[in-house]
Amino acid sequence: MAETVVSVQAVETAGETVVLKVRGDIDMASRDSFHRSLFEQCSAASGCSVVVDLSEVGFMGSVGVAGLVEAKARCAERGCTLRVLVVDNRPVLRLLELASLMAPLDVHTDPSGITGG
Numbered sequence: 526m527a528e529t530v531v532s533v534q535a536v537e538t539a540g541e542t543v544v545l546k547v548r549g550d551i552d553m554a555s556r557d558s559f560h561r562s563l564f565e566q567c568s569a570a571s572g573c574s575v576v577v578d579l580s581e582v583g584f585m586g587s588v589g590v591a592g593l594v595e596a597k598a599r600c601a602e603r604g605c606t607l608r609v610l611v612v613d614n615r616p617v618l619r620l621l622e623l624a625s626l627m628a629p630l631d632v633h634t635d636p637s638g639i640t641g642g
Contacts, residue, residue, distance in 0.1 A: 551589035
C-alpha cells in the first residue's frame with residue numbers, strides 16, 4: 526500500500542512558541558510518517574510551547590488522535606506545553622470533540638493569541 530503524504534513542518538516561531546503546520550491526511554497509511562515527524566519536531570522544538578496546527582488536514586482518523594495524545598505526553602515529560610489549533614476544519618474538530626479531547630489537548634479554534642506573539 527502506498528503511503529499517504531502527510532507533512533509536519535515548523536513554520537513559525539514566536540518567542541518560546543513553535544508552530545507545527547500539519548498538511549495532508551492522517552490515516553493508517555500515513556500513521557508512521559505522521560508520528561515520526563510529529564515526535565521529531567516536538568523533540569527539536571527549542572521553545573517550551575508547541576502548537577500543532579491541524580487546519581489544513583484533509584482527514585484525521587484515530588491514529589492522528591493517538592499521535593497527538595502521545596506528543597502531548599512527550600512534551601509534558603520535557604516540561605513543555607502542547608496545544609492544538611483547528612481553524613475552519615469541522616471534521617477534525619468534530620473528531621476531537623467526540624473523543625472528549627478538546628480540554629485535554631488544549632484545542633483552540635482562533636489563532637489570535639495562541640502563539641503568544
